[in-house]
Amino acid sequence: MIDNVGNSGNKEQDLLEIATHIIGVITLKQPFMDGNRRTGIIAAGKFLRDNGYDSDIDPEEVNSELRSMLRKIKNQLLTLNQEAMEQLSFYISERMRKREP
Secondary structure, three states, X not given: OOOOOOOOOOHHHHHHHHHHHHHHHHHHHOXXXXXXXXXXXXXXXXXXXXXXXXXXXXXXXXXXXXXXHHHHHHOOOOOOOHHHHHHHHHHHHOOEEEOOO
């Protein structure tokens, strides 16, 4: 699911789309017994850091807006909820910034 996104040629937009899908896919597929949403947030943050961006998303913070988006994704059976993914993408875009050298 992640291999099919982030191909627009706009680096920042592609990184945002991939980070959004990292969180979304881990939340949807539930590969771990517990902590899937936290793991998705941490993995997306690491991905962004590895590509020169920082994120203000704290996986331990009680954030009702983020939890609501991830709950919508988690409640889907087979596909990512497009509306929730768009909200999540906007949420991440507001909280990511290019790291200064």
